[in-house]
Amino acid sequence: MELLNNGQPFKSSKSGSAGHCVTVQHLPSGGVAVGHSQDPDGPKNRYTHDEWTAFVDGAKAGEFDLPA
Incomplete structure (x- = not known):
């Protein structure tokens, strides 16, 4: 399987x-692993x-979506 972004963490281009x-x-x-950009070595979900x-x-x- 080819990994998106070569398997490196990435964030939205809208960030x-x-x-x-x-x-x-x-x-x-x-x-997938989900983390925080300011703590790249920190815990991941x-x-x-x-x-x-x-x-x-x-x-x-x-x-x-939040209620209107």
Whole structure:
């Protein structure tokens, strides 16, 4: 499997320059690790491919939108 960004953590191109950003790292297992840009060696939350896909699909469907 080819890893996005060569398996290195990355942040959204929409992120600001303040450095308070969520990073995502694609793992060889097909899952992802989510961390903080200001603490690259700090703890990461790890998700399986299925968990990450469910989260992304839910975000796209508006499941996490705040009430108007």
